[in-house]
Amino acid sequence: MSLQEIIKDDFIAYQQQADGNQSFTNIRKQAFHEFERLGFPTTKHEEWKYTSLKSIIEQPFRNSCEINADAVAMAVHSPLMNIDAHHLVFVNGSFIAEASSLKPLAANVIVKNLATARTEHPEQFDAHFGKYAKVEGAAMNALNTALLCDGAFIYVPAKTQIEKPVIIYHITDSTQFQTLSQPRNLIVLEKQASAQVVEVYLSLGANPSFTNVVNEVYADESAQLEHYKIQQQENDAFQNNFTQVFQEANTNINQVTLTLDGNWTRNNLHFYMNGENCNTLLYGLYLTDGHQFVDNHTRVDHAMPNCYSDEKYKGILKDKSTAVFNGKIMVHLDAQKTNAYQRNQNILLSDEATINTKPQLEIFADDVKCTHGATIGQLDKEAMFYLQSRGITEANATKMLLNAFADDIAERIKIPELVAIMEEKIEQKI
Amino acid sequence: MMKEETDIIDQVVSQEYKYGFTTDIEMETAPKGLNEDIVRFISAKKNEPEWMLEYRLKAYKYWLTLESPKWQNFDYPPVNYQDIIYYAAPKEKKKLSSLDEVDPELLKTFEKLGISLDEQKRLTGVAVDAVFDSVSIATTFKEQLKEKGIIFCAMSEAVQEHPELVKKYLGSVVPHTDNYFAALNAAVFSDGSFVYIPKGVRCPMELSTYFRINAENTGQFERTLIVADEGSYVSYLEGCTAPMRDENQLHAAVVELVALDRAEIKYSTVQNWYPGDKEGKGGIYNFVTKRGICLGDYSKISWTQVETGSAITWKYPSCILKGDYSVGEFFSVAVTNNKQQADTGTKMIHIGKHSKSRIVSKGISAGKSHNTYRGLVKVNKKADSARNYTQCDSMLIGDRCGAHTFPYIEINNKSAMVEHEASTSKIGEDQIFYCNQRGIGTEEAISLIVNGFCREVLNQLPMEFAVEAQKLLAVSLEGSVG
Numbered sequence: 064m065s066l067q068e069i070i071k072d073d074f075i076a077y078q079q080q081a082d083g084n085q086s087f088t089n090i091r092k093q094a095f096h097e098f099e100r101l102g103f104p105t106t107k108h109e110e111w112k113y114t115s116l117k118s119i120i121e122q123p124f125r126n127s128c129e130i131n132a133d134a135v136a137m138a139v140h141s142p143l144m145n146i147d148a149h150h151l152v153f154v155n156g157s158f159i160a161e162a163s164s165l166k167p168l169a170a171n172v173i174v175k176n177l178a179t180a181r182t183e184h185p186e187q188f189d190a191h192f193g194k195y196a197k198v199e200g201a202a203m204n205a206l207n208t209a210l211l212c213d214g215a216f217i218y219v220p221a222k223t224q225i226e227k228p229v230i231i232y233h234i235t236d237s238t239q240f241q242t243l244s245q246p247r248n249l250i251v252l253e254k255q256a257s258a259q260v261v262e263v264y265l266s267l268g269a270n271p272s273f274t275n276v277v278n279e280v281y282a283d284e285s286a287q288l289e290h291y292k293i294q295q296q297e298n299d300a301f302q303n304n305f306t307q308v309f310q311e312a313n314t315n316i317n318q319v320t321l322t323l324d325g326n327w328t329r330n331n332l333h334f335y336m337n338g339e340n341c342n343t344l345l346y347g348l349y350l351t352d353g354h355q356f357v358d359n360h361t362r363v364d365h366a367m368p369n370c371y372s373d374e375k376y377k378g379i380l381k382d383k384s385t386a387v388f389n390g391k392i393m394v395h396l397d398a399q400k401t402n403a404y405q406r407n408q409n410i411l412l413s414d415e416a417t418i419n420t421k422p423q424l425e426i427f428a429d430d431v432k433c434t435h436g437a438t439i440g441q442l443d444k445e446a447m448f449y450l451q452s453r454g455i456t457e458a459n460a461t462k463m464l465l466n467a468f469a470d471d472i473a474e475r476i477k478i479p480e481l482v483a484i485m486e487e488k489i490e491q492k493i
Numbered sequence: 494m495m496k497e498e499t500d501i502i503d504q505v506v507s508q509e510y511k512y513g514f515t516t517d518i519e520m521e522t523a524p525k526g527l528n529e530d531i532v533r534f535i536s537a538k539k540n541e542p543e544w545m546l547e548y549r550l551k552a553y554k555y556w557l558t559l560e561s562p563k564w565q566n567f568d569y570p571p572v573n574y575q576d577i578i579y580y581a582a583p584k585e586k587k588k589l590s591s592l593d594e595v596d597p598e599l600l601k602t603f604e605k606l607g608i609s610l611d612e613q614k615r616l617t618g619v620a621v622d623a624v625f626d627s628v629s630i631a632t633t634f635k636e637q638l639k640e641k642g643i644i645f646c647a648m649s650e651a652v653q654e655h656p657e658l659v660k661k662y663l664g665s666v667v668p669h670t671d672n673y674f675a676a677l678n679a680a681v682f683s684d685g686s687f688v689y690i691p692k693g694v695r696c697p698m699e700l701s702t703y704f705r706i707n708a709e710n711t712g713q714f715e716r717t718l719i720v721a722d723e724g725s726y727v728s729y730l731e732g733c734t735a736p737m738r739d740e741n742q743l744h745a746a747v748v749e750l751v752a753l754d755r756a757e758i759k760y761s762t763v764q765n766w767y768p769g770d771k772e773g774k775g776g777i778y779n780f781v782t783k784r785g786i787c788l789g790d791y792s793k794i795s796w797t798q799v800e801t802g803s804a805i806t807w808k809y810p811s812c813i814l815k816g817d818y819s820v821g822e823f824f825s826v827a828v829t830n831n832k833q834q835a836d837t838g839t840k841m842i843h844i845g846k847h848s849k850s851r852i853v854s855k856g857i858s859a860g861k862s863h864n865t866y867r868g869l870v871k872v873n874k875k876a877d878s879a880r881n882y883t884q885c886d887s888m889l890i891g892d893r894c895g896a897h898t899f900p901y902i903e904i905n906n907k908s909a910m911v912e913h914e915a916s917t918s919k920i921g922e923d924q925i926f927y928c929n930q931r932g933i934g935t936e937e938a939i940s941l942i943v944n945g946f947c948r949e950v951l952n953q954l955p956m957e958f959a960v961e962a963q964k965l966l967a968v969s970l971e972g973s974v975g
Contacts, residue, residue, distance in 0.1 A: 411907035424898040429889035
């Protein structure tokens with residue numbers, strides 16, 4: 064039975080037990096038909112040219128919302144649990160109330176699991192759910208929308224701030240069988256609201272797992288968001304992670320993606336600037352070894368004038384690993400005075416590592432400043448020599464230089480615990 | 494300043510194509526459409542040997558199995574391949590031994606284009622092969638070249654006289670299976686130039702081909718093959734024009750370059766096909782496959798192109814760097830105006846160790862045009878210490894045009910050093926202000942800036958062409974460029 068057939072059965076099963084919310088059921092039905100129409104993307108699609116889903120499609124993943132106690136324990140043991148923050152824990156996309164802990168919140172702030180929010184706050188939910196991450200032409204989004212389990216819902220009303228970070232743990236548990244987990248997060252910031260959100264991806268179990276995530280972020284005028292994503296799934300984990308950020312005027316967004324582990328990872332990070340004077344920073348670091356595969360696709364739509372975006376993705380590649388980078392900057396007609404920067408820098412530490420990078424610009428306005436750059440190289444021989452001639456071992460010199468290389472990204476992260484995890488991982492991998 | 498700029502853009506848009514005349518000359522044409530008989534007809538016309546016909550038929554059959562590609566970053570109505578005349582030649586068809594025997598009408602045409610074959614022969618010392626519609630008309634300086642052992646002749650002549658060379662190299666760099674238009678070209682190509690530089694010879698003069706589409710409803714499918722044997726050097730120039738017509742005409746050429754050990758080929762193009770009128774009506778579809786292979790160690794291939802014409806330009810002059818220490822270069826200026834579209838760039842495939850490549854691309858878009866750079870840099874597993882530097886800059890003139898960059902970089906070797914840089918900008922108001930302040934008019938200032946923007950590339954052109962290229966830039970952006 065192919066994965067597509069399994070998904071079909073799952074959807075039929077879901078429909079039989081669907082609850083009364085008609086509009087939600089309809090969204091999912093439409094999404095499912097779109098997925099059936101499109102099927103899984105193949106390398107013939109330009110967007111998936113270097114990224115094959117073949118190894119996923121051939122496996123009999125089971126769409127699951129089941130919960131395992133070990134997974135809960137694992138989340139509790141994450142070093143991030145010690146941070147003074149709001150913690151939301153999900154296993155296979157299901158909310159684990161007993162492992163989660165919330166600090167007191169300001170009035171009208173909602174930090175809940177999506178399923179509860181849908182019934183308790185239908186107004187906020189219906190206004191935003193499925194409005195940004197389109198399913199048309201996007202098979203993986205359609206799949207998530209059709210069969211999603213649960214996820215985090217964060218709603219910050221106007222002129223309000225969530226003081227402490229919200230940390231969302233998504234654990235994919237494949238101890239019993241090959242699991243397909245489909246979490247979904249929705250973050251809504253009203254005018255002048257601000258928040259700090261961390262997404263943590265973990266996995267458990269020896270069986271292969273496939274996590275297909277969709278995140279939707281809406282930032283109304285003058286909202287501010289610090290958004291971190293840290294991917295630490297185990298060796299046999301596959302992950303497809305799609306994020307759409309929709310920005311109104313004067314919004315300020317800082318996004319950092321750290322891909323530290325996982326067998327196969329595909330990230331799509333899209334920004335759409337729907338108002339003037341938006342400020343978007345997107346940074347990323349990927350560390351790959353073994354046969355790891357990491358693909359970062361980003362897209363920044365400068366739809367309005369006077370916006371600024373700065374993008375920097377860095378990669379350190381070892382062994383037989385492969386990384387893909389595709390950055391798109393779209394400057395729409397009349398989006399004058401756009402400032403957009405994009406860089407992708409890679410260090411290859413082995414002859415067998417492969418990097419495919421495609422920094423792309425599409426510009427339809429004339430009064431813009433856009434630059435992009437990509438570099439691929441090795442550690443600077445002279446720097447290595449300099450350090451070694453001063454009695455520093457080769458291993459330590461390598462570590463120092465790589466930490467310096469990653470420092471650009473680290474300094475964008477305002478939570479020191481995340482930086483510590485990153486640095487530890489660099490040390491461990493080298 | 495804004496107002497002035499708009500005026501200049503308007504002037505640019507209203508500029509007319511000055512090579513848009515037709516030559517009234519008796520033509521011999523094949524019937525419209527493409528089928529096996531046409532392929533046989535062309536082959537028979539050229540009096541080709543059996544192996545050549547077989548090659549054409551093989552390509553034709555393969556072409557039938559293909560669909561035209563859809564990945565390009567521009568739109569064009571589907572081409573009706575049955576509505577094209579695949580062979581057109583001036584009727585005067587006796588063997589020409591000197592220029593005096595060429596039809597005076599034809600000579601007049603070339604004179605109008607600024608390539609008086611006669612004059613060129615006397616003054617500049619450039620050997621010219623003129624291709625009119627599909628047939629090579631005259632090749633100058635043949636005798637002098639012969640003394641050195643250099644072969645410079647029409648492709649149809651080479652098929653007859655040097656079959657062993659043609660057989661060995663034709664289709665070796667761009668096989669008929671390469672792409673849709675290469676397959677079409679292999680089936681119906683009518684003529685083109687053939688160059689062979691023997692071992693250790695440095696070609697004493699620039700070789701040049703001038704292409705002209707004259708007849709209506711025809712497509713031009715020429716094929717150029719340049720082989721530089723060990724230690725030789727050649728610089729080759731190519732220029733093109735076409736009359737103004739309302740319908741689109743297809744130009745699907747193939748150029749193959751082969752450089753053996755320590756050989757160097759420098760290939761320069763100034764492309765000025767008719768770009769269509771300002772509503773985007775008519776113009777040439779310039780869908781060309783150009784590729785060179787650095788087969789030997791220490792060999793070098795350098796492409797320089799100045800693309801100002803054509804309704805649509807779609808080509809990627811490429812280098813396969815097979816030999817160790819081989820070098821590939823690509824210098825390009827692409828100017829689009831009105832509703833012109835260009836999707837151009839290069840491919841550098843590094844296979845040999847220590848191979849190096851450099852890409853400098855300058856795109857200028859004005860009016861409602863779109864200009865795309867698309868390039869591939871690929872470093873294979875065994876290409877140790879490969880080095881690439883890419884720079885692609887775009888300049889936008891007016892707010893209704895587009896500039897796009899699609900660089901593909903695929904690296905499989907850790908010792909590779911690859912850099913890619915790109916920027917997009919418009920002519921800075923402060924730059925113009927600076928010039929104005931010093932008594933330089935806005936028009937002249939824009940000219941200065943555009944010329945400066947392209948200088949890196951223009952500097953690569955041989956003298957004779959640099960002048961023409963600069964003139965062309967002026968014509969393409971007249972009103973803004975002096």
